Amino acid sequence: MRILRYVGKRLIFIVPQLFGIILVSFLLVKMIPGDPAVLMLGPFATEEQLAKLRAEMGIEGTVLDQFWIYLKNLVQGDLGTSWQTTQPVLLDLFQRFPATLELITISLFLALAIGIPLGVAAAYFKRSMVKKFSDYYGLLAGALPDFWLGLVLIFFFYTLLGWAPAPLGRLDIAIIPPTPHTNFLIIDSLIEGNWQALWSALGRLILPVVTLGLINAGPILKMTQSTMERMLESDFIRYADTCGLPRSVVIRRALRNSLPSIVTIVSVLYGFLIGGAVLVEIVFSWGGAGQYAVQGVLNADINPVLGFVLFSAIFSLVIYLIVDLIYFAIDPRIRS
């Protein structure tokens, strides 16, 4: 009951939060110079043609007028049209957002699989090689740019060794893509039983996932290690040692008490990576949401940018809500 009430309250607050986010991003985007009407119609367009197009696009009048028009359309589920793709933004995002989500979700699982065990080991064996290794790893992961690592991986595993598929999108061009139900390639090809597409999609995922996973394991490792160190020094873990509980039980208890911090850092990374993975997306020609938004910014294509911001905001808010529910599940002190 308590949880339901809490979730209800959070959901109510999502609407004003989204409004604020849209307002701020709308104003910021409007500050980017450049007139899309001119860009679309070219240098030989007449003044009337330009005015007509502006009216169609809802970009005439004051900024507030434009915002009002945007909101009215938004309520009807219309995020406007991208003049670059000439498609509705909603449609574009439904195609691209899953591409990014698929990439960063799997990457985060890899990052967790690297970061948590390494962090736990480094915290438990304080004077070991593992600790040294994890220190250097954290430093390196923090210092290396992800796109550079991506390029190095491509150079070694595609150019030199030829083990990895070409860094050209999510699927081999020669393969018939599965019917887009969800636009998550893995899910779609599983639904259809299109093993060829599944195999190709998984193969193409490897290098970008390894890139993002290796880099983002850094913060997870650091957070796990420092929280675990604190927990292992805490009175109740020392008392567990005093009671002679087996090592595995002691470590499990410390890890469980560290989970809230780890969940927090993962949620922050998850929200961040939607846009933050853009350089890796570009390196691998991924065609994801981040790439779409950057193209929009560079070409005064406002609607994709706003649509992207809106989608990311909703996604982040949902993630944070899930995180709160996880806290609820982990910690009885929050429940009562």
Place this chain on the structure above:
Amino acid sequence: MHPEIAAATRDPAVLSARSDAILAIRGLSVSYPVYGTEAVRAIRELDLSIARGEILGLVGESGSGKTTLARAIMGLLARPGRIDAGSVTFDGRDLRAMPEDALRAIRGKDIAMVIPNPRGELDPLVTVGRQIATVARAHLDIARDKSDELALEMLKAVQIPDPKRRFNAYPHELSGGMAQRVVMAMSLVCSPKFIISDDATSGLDVTVQAQILDLLRNLVRSHQTAMMFITRDIGITAHFCDRVAVIYAGEIVELAPTVRFFENPMHPYSVMLLAAFAHNPRLREKWHKPLASQIRAGTTGCPYAPRCVHVEDQCRGTRPALLELEPGHFVRCLVPVVRPT
């Protein structure tokens, strides 16, 4: 010099020669290395033995080495502390020679420890019943439902009201006194042969403290468990312990049967401690002179000399031995306090 001193035997072996000793510490030295200078000496060549079923009170001020001694016995010294010398024999086994895993099997099963700040000692994410049951299962090789049963029994034994409901309570839902009872249940669940109580009741208010102490004593007595009862409150030891040991700067300065200790304290420090609890303002003031500094390795002489009201020149250069001045009454002082008869 008092005639008794001349007749004293100087034989520390007397302390640990009792064949019924559950715990025998011989020549234990513990130090905390300090970067760039001499190590801090926390325990110095300490001899002590505790008989089966005996309750020994260990009294000392903060920083005197009480907790370090307890942790050294358990093999759980806080970093960077290390044992420099000596042996700890428990039930005929040399604990220092044991590998970590063997120690783990002894901790909580044969040697248990009760610690202050009970709520901090319990895992906030696990119900208290489960925590007690986990200790039982780790050591007793019993099935889950059996360990749950045992945990519930222990909750009853430590007189927690409504134990069935409390079994599923989380630590934050308990009062300090109740959490202390849970910690006691955890330490007693495997019926250990020896319990170290490290200032276990210091955080509780006086009435709860009295209840807990009564309970602890009854449980210990009924199980024939030996106990080292560490406290800063010398008054508690009077009612609670069979023998009293006073520790100062990592050395036992006086050790006597409780009655003898309170009738006839001989070390100047013991006298000061007792005076402090007797609310004598003049003596309190003297006693309150702070501990000059941490005792570094290589310091000679009596560590209490800088604060002692009886100090003589010889005290600064000679380390006094622990002498048996009357049967079972050991004092480490060159000029012990002798009351006129």
